[in-house]
Every structure is written in structure tokens, then in C-alpha cells.
Amino acid sequence: MPDAAKVASQVSALPKLGLGVGLRNEHFNHILSEKPDVDWFEAISENFMDSGGRPGWIIRQIAEHYPVVLHGVSMSIGSTDPINETYLQRLKTLADDVQARWVSDHLCWTGVQSVNSHDLLPLPLNQETLDHVIARVHYVQEVLKRPLILENPSTYASFQNSDIPEPEFLRALSDATGSGLLLDVNNVYVSCFNDGSNPLDYLESIPFDRVVQMHLAGHTHCGSYLLDTHDQPVTRAVWELFRLAWQRSNGASTLLEWDGDVPDFQSLHQEVLKARDFMQGELDTTLVTQEQPVQKHTNVSNPVDFMVPTIRNHSRLGT
Amino acid sequence: MTDTTLRNMQEWMQNALTQPHLVQKEEVAARLTSSNRLSGSQRLAIYQRSYISRLCMCLAEQFPASREALGEELFDNFARVFLARDPSDSYTLYELGRRFPAFLEETQPDGVDPDSQPETWVNFMIDLATYERALFVLFDAPGHEGNLWPTSDTPDEDLVLQPCFNLGAYRFPVANYYHNVLEKSGSGLPPLAESYVAITRYDYFTSSIPITGPHYKFLQAMQETQSVDASLGQLATSIGVPKENLQETWVTHIRDRWIANHFFVDRNTLSKE
Numbered sequence A: 001m002p003d004a005a006k007v008a009s010q011v012s013a014l015p016k017l018g019l020g021v022g023l024r025n026e027h028f029n030h031i032l033s034e035k036p037d038v039d040w041f042e043a044i045s046e047n048f049m050d051s052g053g054r055p056g057w058i059i060r061q062i063a064e065h066y067p068v069v070l071h072g073v074s075m076s077i078g079s080t081d082p083i084n085e086t087y088l089q090r091l092k093t094l095a096d097d098v099q100a101r102w103v104s105d106h107l108c109w110t111g112v113q114s115v116n117s118h119d120l121l122p123l124p125l126n127q128e129t130l131d132h133v134i135a136r137v138h139y140v141q142e143v144l145k146r147p148l149i150l151e152n153p154s155t156y157a158s159f160q161n162s163d164i165p166e167p168e169f170l171r172a173l174s175d176a177t178g179s180g181l182l183l184d185v186n187n188v189y190v191s192c193f194n195d196g197s198n199p200l201d202y203l204e205s206i207p208f209d210r211v212v213q214m215h216l217a218g219h220t221h222c223g224s225y226l227l228d229t230h231d232q233p234v235t236r237a238v239w240e241l242f243r244l245a246w247q248r249s250n251g252a253s254t255l256l257e258w259d260g261d262v263p264d265f266q267s268l269h270q271e272v273l274k275a276r277d278f279m280q281g282e283l284d285t286t287l288v289t290q291e292q293p294v295q296k297h298t299n300v301s302n303p304v305d306f307m308v309p310t311i312r313n314h315s316r317l318g319t
Numbered sequence B: 001m002t003d004t005t006l007r008n009m010q011e012w013m014q015n016a017l018t019q020p021h022l023v024q025k026e027e028v029a030a031r032l033t034s035s036n037r038l039s040g041s042q043r044l045a046i047y048q049r050s051y052i053s054r055l056c057m058c059l060a061e062q063f064p065a066s067r068e069a070l071g072e073e074l075f076d077n078f079a080r081v082f083l084a085r086d087p088s089d090s091y092t093l094y095e096l097g098r099r100f101p102a103f104l105e106e107t108q109p110d111g112v113d114p115d116s117q118p119e120t121w122v123n124f125m126i127d128l129a130t131y132e133r134a135l136f137v138l139f140d141a142p143g144h145e146g147n148l149w150p151t152s153d154t155p156d157e158d159l160v161l162q163p164c165f166n167l168g169a170y171r172f173p174v175a176n177y178y179h180n181v182l183e184k185s186g187s188g189l190p191p192l193a194e195s196y197v198a199i200t201r202y203d204y205f206t207s208s209i210p211i212t213g214p215h216y217k218f219l220q221a222m223q224e225t226q227s228v229d230a231s232l233g234q235l236a237t238s239i240g241v242p243k244e245n246l247q248e249t250w251v252t253h254i255r256d257r258w259i260a261n262h263f264f265v266d267r268n269t270l271s272k273e
């Protein structure tokens, strides 16, 4: 398909941004006043696309100083509901406004029958789903006038009628549409653990020439499964996986996601800078957190409460 | 035979999240694989638990004072019933709390404060949630930041309410309660006392300004007419006071204070959308 080739070449030309961090409400003031020396920021599209208030103003300020990438959670590319046209248009407007270097979302669905679960739900990976997602990616890329970059989600269940391994699915999708990949190495680790498969085999089948970006994040070990909680440092095993992925990725832009119990900005930045040591192939075990199953946890996968602005610091009682 | 089309799988899984009590074990086994550690049902349960907790956490973020008033456990119970009855239908989480005050109004959940009449407690919860929702909406609504603000020299004819403005009438002093909760200075059920509040926004800060009943009526008329003169006229008729008297109070006591509190903008500075 000719437009797939065109999109693929746009993907190949996307910049290598270096080491970035996810843009979080807690850090807005620090970033604007201190202008920390960070390579780039990833912003959650839905936090900003409808904002007439402070978030909308902030992202435009930040985009003047840093490269910004938009990362969405509500496109629902795998859903059998129609694509939300309003959503796409607003996403496009925001992407144009902040000169987003690219726009990404997840290989998942978020709801049907007009309901939004606000979760990144797993898809049965088979030919029917592949055809469905290919058609929708084509459409989205046409509307957004830019490539779509899709991320492997963290998964907790698999379908009886899945018969295409996820990396193969992503490869086929990318071949058919030209779309790029956001390889979340933490999600690879979490999903493989939960499925009882080998993350090294997973990496083996990833089409690294399509990987534009990588995600790093922390997860929670719940004993019989892992939860993608984004609320702690990256574990040793995930760093190790990152090191292997990095060596093959041809310099993919790398980003740390941290959404719960968010540390101060410098600590967050320090955590992602550890990636440099792993890129060089050295493994300093004192730098990495050793994983322990937790006894009691109240965490959720794919947390979203961090996306709700904390308005209390911006409210006062007048006289 | 299980229908395994993508559409059917998605409808099935979504129902399993929103109505977990209706899920049949055999169907889970027919659709989901087990892993070396967990059965299909156990794996589905991870999604089911996260679904409800995740959204409860979001509602808690949007209604911190309501949660304080109800206590975490009761708030989460209400949130669960609300989310089961009214699942999110928007791509944005900002909309999640939109129908929560109406839900409290419609369902009239039982009171929990043994010292108060049940309906008193419920009314307080409804009003507090309504106020919290108004604050939340105003935080992110399109406003007047980046434009010029009026001064005391701006003529009355040019004054209109600013785009980020909310007017509320409550049966309890909810704005005080909310800010007391934030400052952690007491959170018992406040006395039954009518309160009127105007919320404005300046430099992305919302200010909740206590006003009187007649002020409220005047500002309601402003919302309707966007004319100071017409609103003074409406208020005069409504409360049976000569308009000249109101005009004088307006000029000597109210006008400059409200301009300073960013109630108004100059209609000539409004960006033409």
C-alpha cells in the first residue's frame, strides 16, 4: 500500500530525542521556573486537549522550550465502537499547537457501547482484530496527517482465540500501515510475567527498525502477578531488558513514566538518567532496585488519577 | 458455542468489568486462558478490581471535601454505586464527576451522622458536591487570562461577567467548609445556613467570594442580561427597593470591590470566538 510506505518513511525520519520524562502536574511550577536540562517531555494528550485553563497554558509554555510528544490513553484504536471524531480533531489541534514530535497511544481498546472504562483493555490477537486495527490506524493517520505510534500495553489476561504473538501482531500492523512502535520494556516484562512467557523471546520478534520510542516504568510485584503501577523505580530486570532493547533500537527516544507517589523533579530526572549506564552496556547493580513481592497493596494497573488536576492548590476563599 | 467475534468479546469483557456479579465461570474459561500461576477468572479479576478502584480514586481527586465529609469508606461505597449506575461515557476523566451531585440528589443515600436528620446530611452532601464540581469545572474552563482586565474607570455599560464565573446558592456554608477541610481546620457538619457564593478565576486561581442574597439576585440578572443597568432594575423590582438607592449602593460599596475581585471584564476585551 503506497501510503503505508510514505508513513513508514515519516516514521524513520522522526528525531532521536534522548532521555525524557513524563510531564506531571506536580512538576509544572518547577519546570517553568527552573527550566531544568531535560531532553524532552511526554504529555498525556487528554490532560491538555480540552483545557481552557492552566494545563492548556502550561503545555504551550513548555512546548516553547522543550520538544513535546503527545501520549494518549483514549483513542481506543482496537474498539469496535466508531472512532470518536471530536477526540481526533482535538488531538490534531493540540498536536499542531505544541508541535508534537509525534503522537502515540496504545494497542488496546477502552470501551464499547459508548462506555469508557478508562483502562487499556487487551485485544484478542488474531486475524480479525489485525484487519480491524489496520483499517483504523489507516484512518487515524489520514485524519491526524501524521504517523500513529502504538505502544504495547501491560496485560493481565489473554484470550483463547488469540493466535498471533503480540510482537508479530505489532510487526504486521506496522508493515500494513507504516505506523511506528513505542516499546514499553516494563510492559513487556509485566505482560510476559503475567502470561508465563519469556520477555527475551518477545524482544527477539520485535521489529526494532519500527521502534521510535521506549518507555521505562516501575511496577508492583503482587506475588502471582505484576501490576503496571508506575509508582516506583524501574526494577533491575526491566533495566536489563532495556539494555538489550537499546542495543538494537538504533537510538530510540527513551522516557520514564512515573504516575503515583511522584518524586520531586530532580529525583525523577536522575532515575531516567540511569539509562545512560545501561546504554553503555555496563550494569552497576547498586543503581538498581531489587524487586520484592509486596504483602499488601492497594495499587491499580494503569493508574489514571494522576491525570485529574489537583485544584486545591489553586483555590482560595475570598472576602 | 461462544461467539468470539471481536465485538462480542469486547461487550462480554466490558460487562464483566461493570457488572462483575453477572459473570459466569464457564464463560470466562471459554474465553480467557489460564497462566501458569492464575486461572482465567483470577486474571479477569485483576481487571475488575483495577477498574473500580481506578475510577474511585479519580472521583476522590475531584471531590476531596465530600470524601472527607463522608469518610473514605462511605464515599467509596457511593462512588461504586454511582459508577455502576452511570459508567463513564467520555474520553476525558474530567467528565467523570459531572453527574455525581445529581446522583446524590436522585438516590438520597442514607444519612450517616447520627446527630443530624438524615435529609439534612444528604442535603449537605449534595450541596458540597455541587460546589466541588463547580470549582473543578472553573479550574479548567476557558477564561480571561492573557487579556486586559477592567479598572474602576471602566464604565458600567462595558462591564459583563467574566467567562470563568460561577454563581451558587447553597443550604450550607459549603465554600467555608471546603477550605476548612483543605486547611485541616475541622470538618464536622456545618450549621444549616443559606450561603451564596460567586466563583471567579484570575491568573488560573479560583476565588470563592461570599455574597448576600440580593447580590446573588443581581448577579443572576447579570448572567441573563449582561447589563448592569438592567440588572439593577430587575433587582429593584424583585426586592421592592427604589432603583436609585440600589444604584448608590452599587457605586459606593460594590462596584470597585467586584471589579478588583475579577467578577467582570470589559466587553470590548472579550476575544471573539
Ligand SMILES: [Fe+2]
Binding pocket: A151, A184, A187, A215, A217, A257
Ligand atoms: Fe507505557
